[in-house]
Amino acid sequence: MTKHILVACGNGIATSTVVATKIKEYLKENGIDADTTQTRLTEVSSKVANYDLLVTTGQFSGDTHGTPYVLGLSLLTGIGAEKTLADIKAALVNQEV
Template sequence: MPRELTILVACGSGVATSTVAQEAVKDICKKNGIPAKIVKSTMSEIQSKQEDVDLIMVTTNYRKPVKKPLIKVFGLISGIGMDKIEEDIVKTCKELLNL
């Protein structure tokens, strides 16, 4: 049985955009049969939380180095380039799960 991925979705304040993005990511994972648990945080919490997650998604630009794969998901909010982001998410998740 494949293990479950833990995905961190971060935005500036951890309020508006990460909440919307989190839901979009949840839908994408469900649709594509990817078992995932999604946690939300602010951008400044990324450094401390990255150890506990498999994958990081951000709604804004994040320039500090991270130890886990990082996907920019602003398009899930604006609706621009959504297909490409979905593709990226599915591909990255499947690689992490060795599917």
């Protein structure tokens, strides 16, 4: 079953593309089929309800409509990236239980 991940950054273009690519590659290596959609942080609340996971490159304090949320800034900086990827995987796998 394909998981759907919403990846958000300031403008919904550059940094979310980097983060989305890293997430998709990691999940593929771990046998998880996932699609990513990129958006602006300001658009998250209106889009997130239809996704299995939200990953942002900046702090998000809006309504996630119950969608699990992982801060993905480390995927840009490299500091703590492995833990973030493990958190993303865990959030998606836990939904299947």
